[in-house]
Amino acid sequence: MAEQPRFLNRFLALIQGEVPADTLEAYQRAGNAVYDLLKQVEDHRLSLKIQGLNPWQFDTATQTQFLCAWNAFVLQSVGDQLLQADYRADPATIGYVPPMTAEQALNFYNQVGKWLSRAHQASNNPTYRLDVPLPADLPVWGEEKPCPNSHLDGMISATKLIRTHTEAAIAGFESDTIASEHETALNQIHQLLASATSEAEYAEQLWAPKLAQVVHEKVEQHARTALEQYYRLGQMLAMPQLLDRRYSTQASKAAFSGQTSRLPLPEEAGFDRWCLTDPVVRDDPNRPNDTEAAIALIWKYDPEPEKTLAIQADINGALERHDIDYATDRFGDRIGHYYCCPWAPIYVVKHPVTIANRHLRTFQEFTLEISAEAVPRGGEFKRKLLVGSFQPVEDMEYCSPFSSDRRSGSHHRRSC
Template structure:
């Protein structure tokens, strides 16, 4: 519900460092068209089912409409839930939100209109052709440590909202008479749905009472995985031909993209760092110095970044996932991952359920050891220990 903040609310918001939500409210209001579009989309989908159309046989224009409407819906829903959860957590500052909430909601809302426009174009033009590579990924998550509880509540509420619509779309595929080669695809879709559902339900079970930071991170990781799974699932249900796409060809194309090196404009020195903790390290002078010295000491940064690229590709294609226990304690504070499918990264063969972190360090170079870049397998646990691993400083640990 929209509300004009009173003077006391504005004062509290200022004290808490919150920013105006007026822009977000405008996006929320404009996005109401998304829910109307989703209803029309589901009506079209039902018509095809009543006629007995095979999901693979739906015309490409309607498939494009279904996909674009789904993307707009999930993005709009998550943005709306972020606002609702923040207002519910602190009604006295309705109309204002923390900066991290404003940034995350804006990242979502600004992607809604392009998908909405594409869906409406497809609805009105029988010759429409999608101008975007799909399946698309969700926008980047804004780093916050720990993730604010209202964000967790919002993410959980969003999974509940999209689950019902995902189930309805999946029901279209569960029909008699599909040829055997399509049954395997349906089972794959069910698996994606089941994983998203189990992740969200497990997170819901953890989201109770007062929680330590480590549990915040576990919940956040599970809910992110669930939302990313639902986002991808909706696109596959809309355009089932995407199930036949070969990830390896996309990996090859990604590998050919030019790597941005430390000497290039626009290089991000925090590219190896767990995105959820970047804000913390950027605010730490010792960490900034350590990361600068790390790259200055790396004799082959292209090789270092190539292994990081392999890890990111494995994450994108579902071979690995965030373990939900935070980051490795040593600079550059990389994320800890858990393996879902057998995969080779940095020359190391990894098996399901193994945990690993990307350990990059120049710490041993002062003693004649080579620069270290290792996909390190281990049994990781949350810790408050910090090691800056800076060979140019005698103050390594905190």
């Protein structure tokens, strides 16, 4: 009898087009670390205020820890509230969520661990400096229309929770010891809070379970704006130098002169058929012989190899400038490559950059998807950037028109 509810749960989720939330629930469970850290930060901030110190007097490592803890908290809160709102709205499909909610929550959850890691590094290293530009932006929002009502409910719940902690941070920010030279910055803080609160309250007042689509979109727009403003405001409360527009923690870029180097075409001297492939795969002495054939087929069927190579040249240039890097997990280990031939690396954006005419934000993960699989059947050659969250899969596929072979191992594909 115990199996029946779970069967019905899965059946209803399938009918509604929902996807399993196992990964989201794992991130939610890990969230206790985020909330514990935020409590420590809020206590520390109050302790420093009692000592007569104001935020401009905090050492850089303390400011950095506060900022990273704040970012982890906001990201975790949005993910948690999206998940919890869906479960409240549809208890019959607990364990499953709409694809849009799954992708959006995962976009937020995926950044939490790295901010947590940075916060812990700052708390243990007085000379620690951040490796990313500030203030950081929230992950890109999904564009699916319309989004589920539960999605909006989760966003509203997140704004309420984050607003409470923002106001607490401002109470700790204000101090009698703040010099008159910082009065303008303090006024900016109050202005930013007023703007974020106005957006949040307007979204809350508009929100109702059943809305016309035009109002639905207005709620979403105002809630997003509120969350984005609270996110940036919390960073400025932690590190008030960010209020000075001239201030930037962007790491110095490596010397880079001239335009992106053009890569040789297949018929030209110096052409490297493996130029799209992760070096780990390319240099693996144990990779199957079939990988050679799969790579060869890509170039055989590519109708415009100059376009493919131009995208790779953009990627190479961004790597050289340190605008992007190979994506890693919270422990600093590379997460690997895309599961399908040509097994391109998964990258992470370090500084805003444009690749293949697509603007990418800091912390976004992406890879290059190239496939000739459909060409012999009259289909189109596939050539595009895949941007999103990447999850491990067990099989490495050849994505060849003439092969369905797979190779077991640790590989990644974009989450849906």
